[in-house]
Amino acid sequence: MSAEVEFAPSGFSAAEPPPRPAGNIAAAALRFGSLIAFAAILIIFSLTAPYFLSIGNIGNVLGQSAISGVLAIGLTIVLIAGGSNVVTGGIDLSLAANMGLSAAVYASLTQLGYGDATAIAATILTGALIGSVNAIAVVYAGIVPLLATLAVMNVVAGLELVLTGNTVLPASTPFLSALSASDPFGIPVLAYVLLGFTAITTAIVQYTPLGLRLYAVGEFPDAARAAGLPLRRLLAGAFVASGVSGGIAGILSVSYLSGSTTGAGEMLLPVVVTALLGSVFSRRLVPTITGTLLSALLVGFLVNGFQLLNISSTLVSGVQGVLILIVVSATTLLRRQEA
Amino acid sequence: MSLQTPPLASIGLPRLIAGGLVRYGLILALVAVFAAFSVATPTFLTPANLQSILVNNFTLLAIVSVAMTFAVGSGGIDLSVGTAMDFASFAFVSLVLAGQPVAVAALAGLAAGAFVGAFNALLISGIGVSPFLATLGTLFIGRSVQQLLTNGGNPVYLPPNGVPEAFRFLGHGTIAGFPVPLAAAIVVIVAAAVVFARTRFGRVILSIGIQPGVVRYSGIAAPAHVAVTFILVGLIAAIAGLILTATVTTYIPSSGNAFLLNAIGATFIGTTLSPLGRPNVGGTVLGALLLSIVANGLLLTDLNFYWQQVGTGTLIFAVLALSFINRKTAGAA
Numbered sequence: 173m174s175a176e177v178e179f180a181p182s183g184f185s186a187a188e189p190p191p192r193p194a195g196n197i198a199a200a201a202l203r204f205g206s207l208i209a210f211a212a213i214l215i216i217f218s219l220t221a222p223y224f225l226s227i228g229n230i231g232n233v234l235g236q237s238a239i240s241g242v243l244a245i246g247l248t249i250v251l252i253a254g255g256s257n258v259v260t261g262g263i264d265l266s267l268a269a270n271m272g273l274s275a276a277v278y279a280s281l282t283q284l285g286y287g288d289a290t291a292i293a294a295t296i297l298t299g300a301l302i303g304s305v306n307a308i309a310v311v312y313a314g315i316v317p318l319l320a321t322l323a324v325m326n327v328v329a330g331l332e333l334v335l336t337g338n339t340v341l342p343a344s345t346p347f348l349s350a351l352s353a354s355d356p357f358g359i360p361v362l363a364y365v366l367l368g369f370t371a372i373t374t375a376i377v378q379y380t381p382l383g384l385r386l387y388a389v390g391e392f393p394d395a396a397r398a399a400g401l402p403l404r405r406l407l408a409g410a411f412v413a414s415g416v417s418g419g420i421a422g423i424l425s426v427s428y429l430s431g432s433t434t435g436a437g438e439m440l441l442p443v444v445v446t447a448l449l450g451s452v453f454s455r456r457l458v459p460t461i462t463g464t465l466l467s468a469l470l471v472g473f474l475v476n477g478f479q480l481l482n483i484s485s486t487l488v489s490g491v492q493g494v495l496i497l498i499v500v501s502a503t504t505l506l507r508r509q510e511a
Numbered sequence: 512m513s514l515q516t517p518p519l520a521s522i523g524l525p526r527l528i529a530g531g532l533v534r535y536g537l538i539l540a541l542v543a544v545f546a547a548f549s550v551a552t553p554t555f556l557t558p559a560n561l562q563s564i565l566v567n568n569f570t571l572l573a574i575v576s577v578a579m580t581f582a583v584g585s586g587g588i589d590l591s592v593g594t595a596m597d598f599a600s601f602a603f604v605s606l607v608l609a610g611q612p613v614a615v616a617a618l619a620g621l622a623a624g625a626f627v628g629a630f631n632a633l634l635i636s637g638i639g640v641s642p643f644l645a646t647l648g649t650l651f652i653g654r655s656v657q658q659l660l661t662n663g664g665n666p667v668y669l670p671p672n673g674v675p676e677a678f679r680f681l682g683h684g685t686i687a688g689f690p691v692p693l694a695a696a697i698v699v700i701v702a703a704a705v706v707f708a709r710t711r712f713g714r715v716i717l718s719i720g721i722q723p724g725v726v727r728y729s730g731i732a733a734p735a736h737v738a739v740t741f742i743l744v745g746l747i748a749a750i751a752g753l754i755l756t757a758t759v760t761t762y763i764p765s766s767g768n769a770f771l772l773n774a775i776g777a778t779f780i781g782t783t784l785s786p787l788g789r790p791n792v793g794g795t796v797l798g799a800l801l802l803s804i805v806a807n808g809l810l811l812t813d814l815n816f817y818w819q820q821v822g823t824g825t826l827i828f829a830v831l832a833l834s835f836i837n838r839k840t841a842g843a844a
Contacts (some may be wrong), residue, residue, distance in 0.1 A: 490655025
């Protein structure tokens with residue numbers, strides 16, 4: 173099965189509109205525009221804050237983006253398999269809470285004296301379990317993803333509170349120290365973890381038949397069903413994968429913060445924005461893993477640049493909001509023009 | 512009717528009962544929860560507590576949920592209802608603090624809420640952005656704007672001796688023994704129910720939510736109706752913002768967002784009351800009542816505070832699962 177799908181010649185081809193150069197140019201402008209905008213932001217910051225483009229700082233941004241990046245990539249898998257309609261299609265609101273509970277599980281287990289191997293296994297299992305509950309609710313009970321994951325989010329956030337008593341659980345093990353260390357160049361290990369995680373998921377989602385099927389299920393469910401794809405299993409798998417990402421992000425956050433902390437839910441909306449923004453970095457304006465990584469880094473560099481320039485961090489959420497509106501408006505207008 | 516319709520005889524009594532259970536699951540859940548708390552806690556069934564449920568838990572959630580029902584009814588969703596509440600609240604408190612008459616400040620608050628709605632309307636109807644993304648953007652921008660306005664998120668207090676009588680009345684007054692906030696909620700609920708059931712506008716909105724294509728081809732100006740809907744959502748949320756502020760005599764940045772998820776929950780739980788799973792004001796109000804009773808009742812039990820959140824989430828999950836499983840089997844039959 174290859175990505176180059178040949179459509180059967182049909183009688184409708186004559187009725188197809190001729191290619192629109194104007195629309196293509198506009199689409200290209202938007203596609204490269206987002207990359208140009210990214211580059212422009214980097215240039216402005218590097219001119220105004222000299223330290224900005226140093227290896228150490230770039231590594232820092234990568235490391236700081238690791239947690240939200242892993243979460244956003246997990247969400248992207250659900251976005252791909254669930255389709256573009258956010259309300260009825262793919263979304264996983266339980267991801268941030270999942271990270272919180274997973275981190276709490278890790279920290280509690282180390283406090284009880286269990287080793288790293290047990291803690292890692294239990295944490296990823298926790299994430300996978302939450303993903304499975306979502307999968308069952310969405311795929312087999314048929315609850316709209318937005319609602320199913322909303323309810324699961326509440327339960328999971330509650331369980332985290334029960335487990336931690338809404339306090340910080342410190343944790344320190346050899347593995348966690350290794351994860352939070354930096355290499356001789358001053359680049360945090362977490363940066364490599366983010367790049368490695370991205371490479372693996374990109375390989376699976378963008379370059380295997382399995383990934384192609386996920387796209388098919390999300391974008392053309394009827395065609396996918398007609399082609400005999402196991403729709404339910406693929407969608408369920410996407411939710412489980414997203415849950416596992418939550419578990420991994422939980423481990424990263426325990427190492428980054430030397431323990432589990434409260435308020436993981438705050439991460440939810442930034443992660444949703446990151447995943448949704450990612451589609452502007454793709455050729456056909458669909459969610460992709462690499463696009464999501466770029467978008468996570470864009471947000472990371474923005475926050476970092478603001479910090480270096482001493483600009484109030486309160487502006488970050490406003491900039492994120494404006495970004496998403498500009499991007500989505502531009503996309504919508506372009507699509508309308510092409511239609 | 513699909514080809515798979517089973518012969519009548521095969522439906523059988525057990526399935527009819529099961530269907531009814533699910534169809535009236537929300538009402539059953541309400542009764543069950545009410546009965547359970549009455550037995551489990553000595554204080555639940557006291558008049559003082561029942562009034563507290565209505566005034567403290569139900570009022571604001573019901574108003575925000577009614578606003579959400581309009582958005583969901585039109586086929587969208589509004590994640591910025593909390594933002595509209597907050598903007599209304601901020602304008603209200605600031606003007607009262609500046610010595611303006613309460614009526615003027617309240618009108619400014621309503622205008623601020625409507626402004627948030629108009630911003631959404633511009634994005635959704637004007638540009639064609641999906642309501643989820645448009646209102647998500649508004650939520651983010653609103654959060655920054657509020658922090659900028661309040662020096663990074665400091666609450667705005669009214670000095671205890673500087674609270675005008677009319678302001679206090681809005682939050683704590685009574686009309687013939689009836690708390691003002693509750694009265695306001697009832698007015699909003701009844702008005703919304705009338706709009707949905709008796710006006711052309713209400714019918715058009717619901718049709719847009721169900722079959723946008725058909726509405727467009729029948730020559731109705733759907734974008735204009737959607738725009739008015741989202742302005743209305745902002746306006747209704749602003750009413751909740753005014754009442755919240757009047758009750759606590761303080762504006763706390765981004766406090767309105769606390770209602771967002773419960774309002775979405777109440778609205779969608781409410782759809783279980785409709786045989787076709789459509790948003791309706793009656794269902795939304797019962798959904799809000801269910802969430803309020805659960806929140807209040809769990810607080811009265813000896814249950815650990817943190818388990819209460821788990822309980823609420825599980826309950827919502829169960830009601831939703833029940834309803835959607837039913838809808839799927841109904842659709843398949």
